[in-house]
Amino acid sequence: MRLLTHNMLSSNIKGVINGFPLLIEAERVVEKQVDFNLDFLKNMFSKIDWKALADASKTMGYDELPDEVPDPSVLDSQEFLQKFHHALLELHLEEGALVYPETGRRFPVNKGIPNMFLHEDEV
């Protein structure tokens, strides 16, 4: 699971007001090289939840992103773009879990695939 995906996932358990973002429990993180695509990164910058990405990246062991969303002028900085690219696309959670912070409910991640299926009493 890449952090791009994590930035999309939320839990919608019955009664939960805000199921995003989910915390990451990282047991095994793998780095996979992905081709750099400037247009894609620029497009994604405005769409993603920055704080969720920055926090998730730190949990995955990569602490190079600013905590708060930077000014869009950073998109001119190659150094920033490389870090953004790395965090968003190249860090993979292979084994671990996504956790809903308020209840501690864990959604397991196995072989990079999150299992978001809800139990009967959660729907």
Add this chain to the structure above:
Amino acid sequence: MSTTVAVAVDEHQQQQLKKGIAEFYDESSGIWENIWGEHMHHGFYDTDAVVELSDHRSAQIRMVEEALLFASVPDDSEKKPRTIVDVGCGIGGSSRYLAKKYGAECHGITLSPVQAERAQALAAAQGLADKVSFQVADALNQPFPDGKFDLVWSMESGEHMPDKLKFVSELARVAAPGATIIIVTWCHRDLSPTEESLRPEEEKILNKICSSFYLPAWCSTADYVKLLESLSLEDIKAADWSGNVAPFWPAVIKTALSWKGITSLLRSGWKTIRGAMVMPSMIEGFKKDVIKFSIITCRKPE
């Protein structure tokens, strides 16, 4: 349309159905892929076409393209979809195809862990691991926030949904303003104004299929249109493509009866064999105009 169609079973039964669906596809996906490839849906054929066994894979691709065409999904660089959700993604055939076609990010959801894993492996093998991601999740409770996707794609998964209203509501919820929603699914024929339900002999055909394919009660194309209207979706269009899928089930049966088919089935499991045994009922259903292969598309208001 009465609420009994929208919610055919209670919560517990729904969970049991979902478990059955997951197990069915965990068991049978491999054999399907082995014989039919990565697309787990009908091919689209010209009506009354004479079809060779080798035509089916390109027909399955054509089904995807015809659906996009029907829904008028733009493919110019300004307006083409950038984020796509594949609801009931199987082993990711549509996800990978759409991601490649549009250069888009595609997220697929399936109840089957085996399918999700296989979908991911195929994505990696095809150099698409950075474009597509797969999650085990329930289409009735999609694990995404509102309004995320430019294209919401459901290719032959709607028939598995026990609560059609919830299914369609989730499709609408995760669609971004202006997004296109495409549903290609199996329905029963529309009821006439004087009919409350299908005739008993028609229900009999469908019931035979339901238990073996893990389907809840069927609804009609008209029911889907009414649901989309009730959610204030726009540009609702529907069509009956039953004539364009006629060669499919006879071809599937033919491959099942081949040496490779039979040996694979015998090695698979009871669920897969049971599924294979109701394929003639699908043909019967189409021939008697009970089963319709439908496409329903619409747009989320801006």
